[in-house]
Amino acid sequence: MTPALVALIHVTDVTRITPRMVRVTFTGDGLDALTAWPDQQLKLCFPRPGQDTPRLPDAGAEGDAMRWYQAFLAIPEDERPWMRSYTVRSHDPARREITVDFVLHDGESGPATRWAASAAVGDTLGRYGPDAAYAGQLPLDTADWLLFAGDATALPAISSLIEQLPDDARALACVEVADAAEEQPLAVDRPGVTVRWVHRQDASGGPGEALLHAVRDADIPSGETFAWLAGEAGTVRTLRRHLVGERGLAKGRIHFTGYWRRSLTQDDAPTEEDLAEAQERISALRAESESGAGQGS
Known part of the structure; x- marks a missing residue:
């Protein structure tokens, strides 16, 4: 049907x-x-x-x-x-x-x-x-190590991704929430998967700062890494540029989505940064295709 x-x-x-x-x-x-x-x-x-x-x-x-x-x-x-x-x-x-x-x-x-x-x-x-036309194949069972990073808006997706990981997966999920009351029990029953909660109230800057620090401080092991990023659009762009420019990840090994924009809604016209992100996503999808890593939905 x-x-x-x-x-x-x-x-x-x-x-x-x-x-x-x-x-x-x-x-x-x-x-x-x-x-x-x-x-x-x-x-x-x-x-x-x-x-x-x-x-x-x-x-x-x-x-x-x-x-x-x-x-x-x-x-x-x-x-x-x-x-x-x-x-x-x-x-x-x-x-x-x-x-x-x-x-x-x-x-x-x-x-x-x-x-x-x-x-x-x-x-x-x-x-x-x-x-189903947008159901891509993420390399959850082929990457040596996976990084998931996002704010509270990305938590439902991160949770569903973790639940689909193979038993021997190695992964780190960095999730920024407002405070300790926003932490949720996740179905993490794999010894190689770690969830790191970071609290926005503990960061000196605004939304996204705590998440940026957590990813920058993360130890990324050697081997084939795949990163999944989502949340506030500006934070996602900064995370991606850090992983590409400072960590050396190939663009085709990063799936990224800006779920929301600070001070703007989906009804507002796209900004120059939004258009730049769209172009980056097009380039990333091409790179994913060339490297054999499928896109997310």
């Missing part, structure tokens, strides 16, 4: 797993047919004020991402749902359910954070994806 790329999903459970993270369970059409893979991404559509259900494009364009997005943009702005990217934390096809973890950001909140902070059973969102 080919899963539907576009559908409404309905909240069946809401759990506050840390003070700043909410786990929401959804059910809906097509979730029983999804194929699971680590670091699985989807788009969530949040209703505008006054809407109980987000307005989605009419059926017919789901099989073509560009056509669907053009139809999405054709919806009047005051009726068009806010769309944000998230990671599928877990998938239960028998129950037709997925779970998604939402970070409750400090300070002024956007529509996704506002929704997650008050989410309740019965609430409805729209989804686009996950699309």
Whole structure:
């Protein structure tokens, strides 16, 4: 069965797993047919004020991402749902359910954070994806050593990646969270895998500083290394340049994604740095292809 790329999903459970993270369970059409893979991404559509259900494009364009997005943009702005990217934390096809973890950001909140902070059973969102066309093959079972680095927004993906590692994997995960209350128990039952929690409150600078220090201080053993980086876009760029310029990692051995931008949202126009990152990602994908390392979703 080919899963539907576009559908409404309905909240069946809401759990506050840390003070700043909410786990929401959804059910809906097509979730029983999804194929699971680590670091699985989807788009969530949040209703505008006054809407109980987000307005989605009419059926017919789901099989073509560009056509669907053009139809999405054709919806009047005051009726068009806010769309944000998230990671599928877990998938239960028998129950037709997925779970998604939402970070409750400090300070002024956007529509996704506002929704997650008050989410309740019965609430409805729209989804686009996950699309199997973007299910790349990361070298989780072929690299000699793996580095995962990200902030709280990357934690769901890092968790799913760790859970897919072979028993003899050697890896280090550096995760920046606000403080000790944000640490989560992860399913790390492999002796060669270490999770290093770093606290943003302990850093002298702003978001990302503690993570940068942790990666710079990490011992990278000899052998074939693969790095997976995600989180705030500027921090991810700095980490990648450190690994390439100072550690000598090949660009094709680093998968990187800017999940969010400081002081900006996905609705804002791309900055010059965003465009530069997009070009870097295109170059990295080419390098990955040439080196035999597949891309992530």
